[in-house]
Amino acid sequence: MSSISSESARRRVGILVFDGVKMLDFVGPAEVFVEANQAVNGYEVVLLSADGQDVQTSIGARVAVGGAAAEAGRFDTVVIPGSELPASVFVTPEVLAAARHLSAHTRRLVSICSGTAVLAELGLLDGRRVTTHWKYAPDLARKFPAVEVEPDAIFVRDGNLYSSAGVAAGVDLALALVEEDHGADVARRAAQLLVVYMQRAGGQSQFSASLTGPLPRSPLVRTVVDLICANPAFPHTVQTLAAHARVSVRHLTRLFRSELEHSPAEYVAFIRFGVARDMLHAGCSVTEAAMGAGFGSSEALRRAFIARLGISPRKYQQRFRTTGSAKWSALPEPAIAAVS
Template structure:
């Protein structure tokens, strides 16, 4: 459902809160929509609860809401955030009833993090592809075998149902919704205002390069990894890294292979490639990404991309030049 402001449609974005709700799960997306209003008169954010009473968030803050879910009217989009509490505690019959009511009074239905469990228990995700925070994915798969859980995606769209991995990924999904509503330029401007990446596409992994693969087990390897990640463009060599760690090249190489399954040189290349890829996602040019990540030239980065992915960085960037949710001319009216 939409109202108008100076003749411009305003989309009502309902966010269903409850005691123990993860604060960033709802604050992040809400700020995206509020920030978007600096560029377009696009959104009215409406905080809801089961009974219209204030809720206490994960950080202990008391949050006032605008209305009870059953009395709030119709929405363009409804968002159900998650919680760090186990679903058995926060997914109450009252919350399920409120979410069910809202699902009949919105055009788009969205879950953040373990909010997917609420929609799953209502049967709304059966046969659908969804995602959630990686630590909840296995349990969601086990409990609801009719759901196609993508445990690695940042966010997923399946028809009018949207889901995200939660926490910061909720911001990525909100930016995707803004792009769907108002185009990539507006979404990019909002991302710039919030000083966040614009182009973490939905299919991008939940794990950054430095988090992928085995984690360092020893303080010495962690120390060297931190040096690499802090300045990937520095001309790191196994000699400089061993000198920093005050160990022999042979010893450092042995530790890296044992803990990270890569040599020091391979790990530097791995991190540099991840940084370059993320910069391309964020909209930087190929040359900028090459210099900042340590490749030095666009040709060196091009060779690395072709070797790893079989395509050039420019073609790769073209595939991910938006948030990954296609713009579709859907009507503003809510559907029942």
């Protein structure tokens, strides 16, 4: 493949930044477009702010911009990144005005992470399918019921509207945009140069926090939870758990749904899944993890991983297990796996 081709016109990519912008949200996609330029003369990346002034990013670094959004002309693609700040803080009238102008002067509109909050406030997401970072998805769906939120997607396309999950998922989406514009070979070359996956399997559940739902409120439910956690591989049934607590099956089920938002059987499944995942992190084989967590067989564990995370336990272990050369230890994850 030639290093630079002059046959294709450069596409202008405008990225709206603002005080508190998540740096990786815009740097990641920008680097993808720049790397693609090593294969094709494909992109001109322009950073913009509402007033043309420099902005301070999430890590405190100040970033210079190419100008004000209202004076920047037309773009092929406009990217609206997100922020760790609450939407009530970073979605200012000035940011909304800039995003409104840019959205009217582009062929393709992209949001990264909580950048969806900006577009949702403008009404641009009504009746559209979008995704966002898993931790913002419930609030987005609740505040904007007209928006169809897909909380587990890495990225989503709905017509000329594109959205991605948080931070590094912007790289995934940018690679997809490059492939759409210039083909798989160019996108693959950019991915190779950045040393990232061309396409990641699975959804956001494989990256999200493990802790889900409230803790037990009553001593009775705590007693049953402690029993499950102490020996997850035991063949627990709702009958044996109810007998241990000396209550009826119906009463125990009602308490679990009230306090933990799940049935006893669902809770046992969550605990077992979390134990199996921790064992994979520790370097156990898939078979060892399946037996140790009470799945009965590696095939049963494989089905559980596919159902919950969209990825096999072996691939999960390959991608998320700490390497032998790592100097830092990952924080231990709580036992309950994320609900997909």
